[in-house]
Amino acid sequence: MSDQAVLLDGVTKTYGGGATEVAALRQVSVGFPRGSFTAVMGPSGSGKSTLLQCASGLDRPQSGAVRIAGKDITRLRERELAVLRRDGIGIIFQAFNLVPSLTAWQNVILPSRLARRRPDPARVRELLHRVGLAGREGHRPAQLSGGQQQRVAIARALLGRPEVLFADEPTGALDRGTGHEVLALLREAADEFGQTVVMVTHDPEAAARADSVLFLTDGRIVDVLDRPSVDQIGMRLGGRR
Amino acid sequence: MTLVLAWNNVRTNRTGFAASFVAVLLAVMLVSSSGLLVASAGADDELNGIMGLLVLSALVSGFVSVFVVSGTLSLHVLRQRRTWGLLRSVGMTPWQVRRLVMAEALVVAVLASAAGCALAVPYAGAVAAFMRAVGLTPAGIPLEVTWGPFVLALVVGLVVTLLAAWGAARKAVRAGPLEVLRESAAQQRLMPWPRAVAGVVALAGGVALLSLVPHVKAVAAVPTGLGATMALCVGASALGPVLLRGMGWILGAPAAWLDPGAGTLARASLITQPRRAMSAASPVMLAVALACTFLFAVSTSDAAAGVTRTGPSAWAAPVLVGSGVAYTVISVLNAMAMSMAERAEEIRLLRSVGTEPGQLARAVCWESLIVTCAGALLGTGIAAASLAALGKAATGELWFAYSVPQYLGLVTVCAVSGLIGGLAATRKARHGPLIS
Ligand SMILES: Nc1ncnc2c1ncn2[C@@H]1O[C@H](COP(=O)(O)OP(=O)(O)OP(=O)(O)O)[C@@H](O)[C@H]1O
């Protein structure tokens, strides 16, 4: 089992209660092998973001276990979780990724600074360059577009080479060229550095870069495709409609 | 529709509403009880000796009330810029937004003023009893409840609240919906020129009053000095954002050096949002400036006259300035809580990228400490200027008497209430669930 970097076992997550109860995840069990790149697809509201939040320890599921590197993170204390999020996990959200008072550069090095490490400036510069933000280092989030902000978050998540990377629609707001570069970065993280990448996406082309694609509907995993082509993914999505 | 929106706003901005309510309530209570005391003492010839001090402390209370209520209300309205921008972008007219803001302010003002008036009588009674107990007024002040003070306090409470809300609402809707949503414009226009002009005029007025102090009659010296302090406070708080950016930069440096993670975060948010920081720093400045001027002016003139006060009369100044200072200290807590409450989203983000609970708490503490320090420094500077002028009037030299324990006590109380306000307002964001 230890080759699974992240393992979800019977995870159930419901929001609200009574009449407004929404089951966002129902008994989801899935493993993400170390060094793999997995795409998560499904209709809007199917529970993709919730899956990411539970798998990364941001949210606690009502039942089930989430293991990262063999440790059940639903049982960790707040401080241990913080250290795990800082050093072991990189997260890229759909929106609101950056601390408004810090510049792009400062946002990228924030986790290292919190861990009292001095990151290599050359590597920070290279990462910002590769996500297309060279020359924007000193800008604050309010001066960046939504897509640029998300790319700063991508650079931040990549900098510490965390064991696991979670990305919620990292290419959703990007043009093709920049999107390709971001996907190349994620691919590289898995191939060269053995990081485990879990990416939510609506784009079949982006999903086709992954090793496998999970399909989520109504909080359940309904299908898994290994090394699919763009057409296969398109057909799988089309077949549902 | 407007009612539904207003109600939702109340629910999502509890801290802001609570803070505004408390500010108005205490202001009305303070003004009407000081008025009651002055009116009651005025009816009694034997109390002539204490009358001057009572009037002075009533003036201080009134000034503090106007200052704090307007500051709290405009902070409360401006904090909701995003809501207003969102409402504008879905088609609400500026006029409708303004009406919504005013309706909310009116409800707060009426309820809080009523509560303030109700509490004024027992409070005035308590102050009178205290003055009697320490021997300031051996016969006590026979309280006479008349309408005048209440009418005055109600008018002040309502008018100041509504004016402050009106001004802030104008500012909030003048920025286009998009500008507000991106929030960049609000940050860049640090010092709009009307504000800069008002600040400079107030400072100039303060300096003019200072230069008058040595030339007026001896009885008028202390009131003139206090007037100078008030004018300088108004000026400094108008020019505050610029001052605070510099002070945050300097005072934040040791914090960032001592505690790289948390200190850097605190410093960055002070430098990028000096207006928010100033709204929390100005009550501290006010408390320190007014209390020091009031307290040490008395000790300076005593020292110049070779008087050493013991027993009851040593209490005169502290007792009379006490209510006003207590009010500003509460508003330090208030303002810090409000300026931290809007940071919930940011705090959750910091947690999700791995900020430890201790680091977060320290970042909040650093920020409130730096803000209170900056406010205390400004207040100290202002008080020192007024006191030096008073000392010159009394002795011909630039000199004044002061008490280090009283000063440190005051600053500590401000710092502690700032810390409590900051930590309490961020508690839920720091410990609650990350996904709301
Ligand atoms: N905080 C919340 N409170 C209540 N319900 C929620 C909350 N967050 C999500 N939900 C509900 O849970 C379900 C799954 O939401 P989730 O955000 O995981 O969807 P998603 O697959 O990421 O959608 P999208 O593609 O639009 O981002 C939805 O029905 C949503 O309404």
Ligand SMILES: [Mg+2]
């Ligand atoms: Mg989502």
